[in-house]
Amino acid sequence: MRNLIAIVAVMASISAPVFAQDTPLAEVSVTDWKAVYGRVEARSRxxxxxxxxxxxxxxxxxxxxxxxxxxxxxxxxxAKIDFQLAAIDAQQQALAAQLDNAKVELTRGEDLLARGVTTAQRLDALRTQVDVLNGQIAAVVADRRVVEQQQLxxxxxxxxxxxxxxxxxxxxxxxxxxxxxxxxGGGGIFLRIAVPERHAAFLKQGAAIEIETATGPSQGTLARIYPLIENGRVVADVEVQDLPESFIDARVLVRLPVDTRMALMVPTSAVITQTGLDFVRVAGADGPVLRNVVVGQPQTIDGAPMIEILSGLAVGDRVVSANE
Known part of the structure; x- marks a missing residue:
């Protein structure tokens, strides 16, 4: 009989949880997140x-x-450019022939003037004709360059x-x-979001943004908030590192911080689920007792997974965690 009592005592000491009492519950500041869809866009399109x-x-x-x-x-x-070039070439050849003839006439005029057969006025007219033809040829050459540039x-x-x-x-x-x-589309990519205008006052440039991408959760920064409200929505840009750029205009789930409030938070491990109900062990007058609670959304506070208690606990309650 003594051996049986000793075995039972040892088994009870092994299976019984050792309770550690935490500090009293106090309200902490938590962030409310608004889920919207952002669109992957190129900086320059x-x-x-x-x-x-x-x-x-x-x-x-x-x-x-x-x-x-x-x-x-x-x-x-x-196809018309080739015909334009052919027409310009023909015009240039005609002017070149006229220029050659004008130069011959000028040379002949100079000889006649030296012998006193013609007048200086006639010689000036021949020089003017040569200068005019040179100018016309230069204009035709410039026209050809314009057409060649059009072709390029x-x-x-x-x-x-x-x-x-x-x-x-x-x-x-x-x-x-x-x-x-x-x-x-170039110059890098970013996320563009459209937020209902009722949340506009809570948007802060530089705020941290949670993003759900195809490769997993990521972090971003609210880089720019546009002052123009269109269709009841505020447009903002989010900077994200290593954002997938395989598909432009792809939709990505974004969580925005839109408000802060006070709430009761307990460690996620402190919540016990039994028969579909959630319980938290709290310190009572006669020892730890299970108290039925209604839980809210889980959040990460200072790197620790926490969960909000909507009802069932009050400020000052002492949550007891079981260390097996």
Missing amino acids: IPARARLGGTVVSLAVVEGDVVTAGQVLAQVVD EGAVLAPIAGRVLSVPVAAGAVILPGEAVATI
């Missing part, structure tokens, strides 16, 4: 426009390609380095000057 109207003879990029600034995205050809502008260049977001044209399409051939 610039269309690559055609500088020349004509036919798209080649298209070198598709959606999703990464390009560098100045890279040729497409080639536009205007058939190459559609990427305005910035980045990713091709859209290509609204196809090879063989006829486009006008200034029409967009592709849209490039």
